[in-house]
Amino acid sequence: MTSNSAPPTPEAARSAGAASGMPKVTMIGGGQLARMTHQAAITLGQCLRVLAASDSDPAAQVSADIVLGSHDELDDLRRAAAGAAALTFDHEGVPLQHLRALEAEGVAVLPPSKALHFAQDKLAMRVRLAELGLPVPEFADLAGDRTAARARLAEFGAANDWEIVIKAVRGGYDGRGVWLVDGADEALAVFDEYPSDAPALLAEQKVPMRRELSAMIARSPFGQGAAWPVVETIQRHGQCAVVLAPAPDLSDDVAKQAQQMALRLAGELGVVGVMAMELFETVDGELVVNELAMRPHNSGHWTMDGAVTSQFEQHLRAVLDYPLGNTAPTAPLTVMANILGAPSAPEMSMDERLHHLMARMPEAKVHLYGKGERRDRKIGHVNIVGRPGESMESVRERAERAAQWMSRATWTDGWDVHS
Amino acid sequence: MTSNSAPPTPEAARSAGAASGMPKVTMIGGGQLARMTHQAAITLGQCLRVLAASDSDPAAQVSADIVLGSHDELDDLRRAAAGAAALTFDHEGVPLQHLRALEAEGVAVLPPSKALHFAQDKLAMRVRLAELGLPVPEFADLAGDRTAARARLAEFGAANDWEIVIKAVRGGYDGRGVWLVDGADEALAVFDEYPSDAPALLAEQKVPMRRELSAMIARSPFGQGAAWPVVETIQRHGQCAVVLAPAPDLSDDVAKQAQQMALRLAGELGVVGVMAMELFETVDGELVVNELAMRPHNSGHWTMDGAVTSQFEQHLRAVLDYPLGNTAPTAPLTVMANILGAPSAPEMSMDERLHHLMARMPEAKVHLYGKGERRDRKIGHVNIVGRPGESMESVRERAERAAQWMSRATWTDGWDVHS
Numbered sequence: 001m002t003s004n005s006a007p008p009t010p011e012a013a014r015s016a017g018a019a020s021g022m023p024k025v026t027m028i029g030g031g032q033l034a035r036m037t038h039q040a041a042i043t044l045g046q047c048l049r050v051l052a053a054s055d056s057d058p059a060a061q062v063s064a065d066i067v068l069g070s071h072d073e074l075d076d077l078r079r080a081a082a083g084a085a086a087l088t089f090d091h092e093g094v095p096l097q098h099l100r101a102l103e104a105e106g107v108a109v110l111p112p113s114k115a116l117h118f119a120q121d122k123l124a125m126r127v128r129l130a131e132l133g134l135p136v137p138e139f140a141d142l143a144g145d146r147t148a149a150r151a152r153l154a155e156f157g158a159a160n161d162w163e164i165v166i167k168a169v170r171g172g173y174d175g176r177g178v179w180l181v182d183g184a185d186e187a188l189a190v191f192d193e194y195p196s197d198a199p200a201l202l203a204e205q206k207v208p209m210r211r212e213l214s215a216m217i218a219r220s221p222f223g224q225g226a227a228w229p230v231v232e233t234i235q236r237h238g239q240c241a242v243v244l245a246p247a248p249d250l251s252d253d254v255a256k257q258a259q260q261m262a263l264r265l266a267g268e269l270g271v272v273g274v275m276a277m278e279l280f281e282t283v284d285g286e287l288v289v290n291e292l293a294m295r296p297h298n299s300g301h302w303t304m305d306g307a308v309t310s311q312f313e314q315h316l317r318a319v320l321d322y323p324l325g326n327t328a329p330t331a332p333l334t335v336m337a338n339i340l341g342a343p344s345a346p347e348m349s350m351d352e353r354l355h356h357l358m359a360r361m362p363e364a365k366v367h368l369y370g371k372g373e374r375r376d377r378k379i380g381h382v383n384i385v386g387r388p389g390e391s392m393e394s395v396r397e398r399a400e401r402a403a404q405w406m407s408r409a410t411w412t413d414g415w416d417v418h419s
Numbered sequence: 420m421t422s423n424s425a426p427p428t429p430e431a432a433r434s435a436g437a438a439s440g441m442p443k444v445t446m447i448g449g450g451q452l453a454r455m456t457h458q459a460a461i462t463l464g465q466c467l468r469v470l471a472a473s474d475s476d477p478a479a480q481v482s483a484d485i486v487l488g489s490h491d492e493l494d495d496l497r498r499a500a501a502g503a504a505a506l507t508f509d510h511e512g513v514p515l516q517h518l519r520a521l522e523a524e525g526v527a528v529l530p531p532s533k534a535l536h537f538a539q540d541k542l543a544m545r546v547r548l549a550e551l552g553l554p555v556p557e558f559a560d561l562a563g564d565r566t567a568a569r570a571r572l573a574e575f576g577a578a579n580d581w582e583i584v585i586k587a588v589r590g591g592y593d594g595r596g597v598w599l600v601d602g603a604d605e606a607l608a609v610f611d612e613y614p615s616d617a618p619a620l621l622a623e624q625k626v627p628m629r630r631e632l633s634a635m636i637a638r639s640p641f642g643q644g645a646a647w648p649v650v651e652t653i654q655r656h657g658q659c660a661v662v663l664a665p666a667p668d669l670s671d672d673v674a675k676q677a678q679q680m681a682l683r684l685a686g687e688l689g690v691v692g693v694m695a696m697e698l699f700e701t702v703d704g705e706l707v708v709n710e711l712a713m714r715p716h717n718s719g720h721w722t723m724d725g726a727v728t729s730q731f732e733q734h735l736r737a738v739l740d741y742p743l744g745n746t747a748p749t750a751p752l753t754v755m756a757n758i759l760g761a762p763s764a765p766e767m768s769m770d771e772r773l774h775h776l777m778a779r780m781p782e783a784k785v786h787l788y789g790k791g792e793r794r795d796r797k798i799g800h801v802n803i804v805g806r807p808g809e810s811m812e813s814v815r816e817r818a819e820r821a822a823q824w825m826s827r828a829t830w831t832d833g834w835d836v837h838s
Contacts, residue, residue: 358736363747
């Protein structure tokens with residue numbers, strides 16, 4: 001693997017850890033990813049420090065080391081970083097100039113700003129991937145002069161029979177900042193109505209796809225890489241709903257190709273920590289890169305119960321330049337299903353719903369985030385580890401049934417859930 | 420299973436939970452058991468509240484809900500219990516009269532004081548077990564008038580060829596409060612030198628034993644019971660060093676007998692939560708009850724990586740009257756080895772030792788407690804989950820090698836470790 005980078009290492013600040021002599025990691029953002037990273041930190045003899053907006057954030061509810069503040073404020077970031085061996089992220093929203101300032105002050109920002117740039121800026125990512133010869137959909141840059149950009153959109157759309165998607169270059173997640181447009185009029189309307197002071201747009205070819213995959217890997221500053229099995233992700237309403245691990249009926253060659261692409265890219269960009277490379281598998285069986293996330297990712301939640309090393313422990317190992325843990329699955333099949341806020345919160349409390357689920361499915365591994373219920377908000381997930389000889393369809397049915405119950409207090413008989 | 424008890428249930432205080440609507444559990448004591456219970460609480464959408472003596476206690480380092488105080492002070496216990504759905508324990512040291520006072524005030528003390536009594540008082544436990552027809556070693560009560568008690572010791576010792584052990588009725592753990600005496604002179608000397616204001620003593624027949632076992636079970640207020648596989652525990656210097664799960668070469672009948680004894684006793688005593696019944700397997704293959712612990716226990720640490728449901732999650736489920744989780748092992752063999760403080764702390768930091776272990780053994784599951792290093796102090800543990808077809812001897816060798824390294828920064832080639 002090529003490594004063209006020497007990111008700052010955590011050695012310098014290492015001794016400034018807790019009384020136990022273990023290093024301190026700071027995570028920016030107090031969401032569920034930080035919450036679950038804290039669980040992993042406890043095992044490693046640490047306590048995760050979290051920069052959270054509120055003490056009711058999922059991670060702030062459970063960690064003993066909370067810095068309240070904003071990820072947009074350099075001073076808050078500085079306070080959170082003080083004495084930490086590494087500074088890392090629960091989300092991609094931290095302004096890059098702040099991270100560069102912290103790096104200049106000697107903070108071990110991991111992944112480093114120069115890598116994180118490509119997770120924050122979808123256009124830069126596509127340009128860089130294309131330079132590296134990695135497969136990305138055709139795309140058009142819609143930044144700059146509005147009139148010229150509109151003309152580029154019209155040209156790109158026509159060239160692709162208007163089978164295109166419009167995306168904000170920055171700030172989108174879980175389906176936000178993505179417009180699935182149906183034809184020229186709708187595409188141009190999205191462009192025309194888009195505020196000129198918002199992040200730039202790009203247009204992208206809609207890939208004729210069979211399904212979505214995710215290749216989750218980790219990379220340490222030392223340059224060690226580790227890949228979990230490639231998974232299939234099932235999206236609903238533009239966000240991840242279900243993850244099948246490993247991706248069913250995926251050839252070893254294609255799986256290996258996806259892992260190699262992710263490991264190579266992480267090396268080229270100087271990524272440190274875990275990284276999810278979201279991929280389309282086209283109807284022709286080709287792989288195309290869709291998105292990158294340089295942090296623990298929804299497509300890796302199955303590793304908490306289905307792999308020797310979870311993505312959260314691995315992320316800590318990587319940012320601390322520990323050797324990486326074994327990524328082998330502990331069972332042939334694991335399915336993760338997100339628990340989403342229902343259109344209207346069920347009358348039955350979450351506590352009671354959990355009680356009933358435990359009675360009906362003693363083997364379900366439920367992970368709750370301590371979040372209030374809002375429509376389609378990710379408030380938890382369920383992992384089901386397959387029984388010996390069980391089919392993926394059966395494991396998935398159990399996982400979806402459990403998640404559906406936790407979301408809505410209704411049992412379904414199958415997994416083909418539409419809302 | 421017989422249940423002659425109706426312990427207070429957590430329903431009343433249940434709605435007084437966190438913003439997320441999940442219940443709050445308070446654990447008395449801030450040690451590693453509370454630390455690991457907090458990890459399990461996070462998964463269930465909760466944050467464990469901990470009554471800790473110091474904010475550097477293992478659990479206080481990592482939980483967002485710490486009450487500083489003493490388990491000997493009723494007011495501190497009250498503060499910790501306020502608004503909690505259940506009050507439970509990291510150790511057996513809380514004065515029973517305080518727990519009775521809390522129960523009278525409506526606190527759901529789980530296990531209830533009437534059950535916990537038998538885990539606190541070894542004499543009461545032996546008397547009760549004998550009444551229930553459960554096998555205990557012969558014993559003699561050495562409380563009361565010193566002269567009469569000394570005569571009882573002399574008589575009991577002679578009747579057992581001085582193959583006896585002297586134990587403090589209360590307060591012993593990890594080999595403290597236990598005297599392995601060699602002959603009449605030593606036994607009588609222990610008795611004569613023992614302070615008259617300390618907890619009473621008892622003498623007990625030294626059982627000709629093949630090995631020690633532990634039957635770990637859980638019981639809910641509803642009366643549901645669940646048993647993990649019976650394990651073998653290997654003691655060194657009077658404390659647990661290694662746990663083999665399941666106990667090798669244990670017949671199904673004897674294993675089932677141990678589980679049934681533990682489940683029956685939990686029902687008879689009204690235990691709520693997890694309970695470890697420590698047993699001797701005699702040279703004749705009989706089982707004799709040695710000790711009881713009504714809390715997560717060292718002999719159950721293997722469940723964190725080797726069973727579908729860990730003892731920590733199960734304890735929370737039980738005290739909240741949730742249905743209990745699946746206790747099935749996730750692998751044929753798991754071995755736990757304690758990481759103990761070395762006679763003199765190694766020059767290499769714990770952080771560096773962990774680094775090296777991860778490099779050498781990527782599959783080791785290390786759990787660190789955030790404790791300072793002191794000779795023979797339990798500061799962490801390692802779980803090794805066996806590979807398919809691997810022998811128990813081989814899994815054990817890996818676990819002992821890992822734990823030895825973490826303790827002393829020296830590698831051993833075998834597991835026959837003496838210090």
